[in-house]
Amino acid sequence: MTGTDSLPISIAGITKRYGDVYALDHVDLEVRSGEFLTLLGPSGSGKTTLLMALAGFTRPDSGSIRFGDREIVLTPPHRRDVGMVFQNYALFPHMSVAGNVGYPLRLRKVAKAEIAARVEQALETVKLAGYGERRVDQLSGGQKQRVALARAIVFRPRILLMDEPLSALDKQLREHMQIELRQLHERLGMTTVYVTHDQREALTMSDRIAVINHGRLMQLDAPRRIYDRPANRFVADFIGESTFLDVERDGDTVRFGGRPMAVGWMPEGDGPVQLLIRPERLALLTGEAPDGMNRFEGRVQAIVYQGDTALAYVALADGPEVALRAGTRTGTAFDRLARGDTVTLGLHRDDAVLVPVEGGGRR
Template identity: 45%
Template sequence: MSTDPPADGPSRTLGKHAVKIDGVSKSFGKTVALEPVWLKIRRGEFLTLLGPSGCGKTTILNLIAGFLEADKGEIFIDDELVTQVPPHQREIGIVFQNYALFPHMSVTQNVAYGLRTRRISKAETETRVREALDLVKLQDFADRRPKQLSGGQQQRVALARALVIRPRVLLLDEPFSALDRNLRTAMQVELKEIQSRLGLTTVFVTHDQTEALSMSERIAVMSRGSIRQIGTPTEIYDHPQNRFVSTFVGDANLFSADLLRKTAQGARLGVGGTTLDLDTYQDDLPDPGPVTLFVRPEQCTLTAPDQPGAITATVALSVYQGSHAELHLDCPASEDGRVMLRVPCGEAQDAGTKVGLALPQRGPAIYAKEGGPE
């Protein structure tokens, strides 16, 4: 414990957490935007809040920034209690979806804004603005107005403006969604490089799972105001803990199955008229009875229709994707009647062909039936 915490303040141990969210909740009238949430963001970490619109991810961002006041709970930034601190004293950098560059100021004036509010000397302001514009490769655009810049350039200005104040935390609110695909990928790489070079704690809000998987050190998947799973991209993709995460991140095939009994390695299931002995990592297997079996498309393999242990299916549609083909199968064992898997283009089958579907022993996860506890 530290020596001099204020009487009602937090204990000042020099923690490794840049942001700590402690049981924070938020409602707007009768609408619950955020159930009580606990979240610790490590110093220098790139953490993504991923979820569909209305899941509460932007609410968390606004709470960290101080634009919203928490109903309950406390927020710490660098071990300092900031729950009641107004936004202008939080030393946070933000890049918004539409960038919110001040239209009546030049690029230089935009970037210098945060230094002028801090009454930093003219000479130092000039140096730091130049450094920030160098960092985002916009040296030659210093005198332009935001309107005269492309979307990608505007985003760089917004980033330079947020970074120049040397923020304790960088908040990114869907910053790539207004960019076209090629530019988006380039900006993602660039941002990630700058972020890790500066060792900047970053909270990234997005609804795009591809973006989340490629950029984050950890992802918090959210829905309906709460965090459904938090972990590294691999953990989230390979071991989704519930049905929501499995379908929201990546593609999922969900089968109706019967959990017959739990075994030493996992469980024995009846699915599509065959039995399957599953090795599973799960320690929260539901009770025997009807369950949902989750399998990634790349874990399914195509076999001959009469192969023992295979689930029968019929090709409904084959979609050419360049590097591979997507096969959509009609399969009675699937919850929605459809199964999707990816095959090399040469192995694509015509619609109407009967095929067999083999499920792997490792990898799939078992969830309680929809409607039950997830």
């Protein structure tokens, strides 16, 4: 099951209100043909509403949705020819695995012999060959999710929609399935729109991420760009661990605590900005700071061991508390840290990123 022709998706001015609340607020979004795009945002952000509008289960108040050249806002769900994977699997408990997977083909009145062949092929694609006769209640959570995925792709749709399909799985299985889904997408080539509130999941799986908040598109970009160059404080705060330091900016000159800073990237305009600090981008300095390294003095408040890494919380002399993340290899300077120690932290200019304070709220 490879070589599916995919379709681009064009979303223009989509709006959906519930009373005075905007679930979607004039959203514009282009999804490329064959792309894996993730809609990422907190609960109530509008990401699932947008996915349901694509699926046809929610009708927008205004705007346009096109699959390729076809306007589909008024097209009922069963005529949109999209595969859908739901958060709760939505499997039929009275049917076997093969019965569940073959259901979309029976609706399309495909011949029985072809149904059997295509169901077997779909189960092989999701690594469930030989499971056709099993009952749904005999399956694990991960197997049920694979069955739901097989059912969504068995009729070879050109667009696949997925609504938090891994949220019910435990952490280890969820991370394993993330890689499997990504590899499956690369084999099938379907245009895929995936909804999640899990930032790491979005960064792991996506070609691009659309960050949504209060029904508005905050940023659309590649995962690395979203993480390294967030468009505003909301995106920076939602994606990864963050601390924000108040700084003064005068043109290209940036100061923290009255001292000039070397900054690798700053937004356009002259509005208020803050310095974004990621825990893993800070370094513990034990000698002279290398060229391009900003220095911060502080005192260790706490150390939290987390297995492969540990966090040291440091109260800066000129600002708030920041977190420093490092590996837990024995014998390093970090390994010898103790609460109450005075330390010098370094942040390289390339990791010193300014973000606009505004831009995360309602308009």
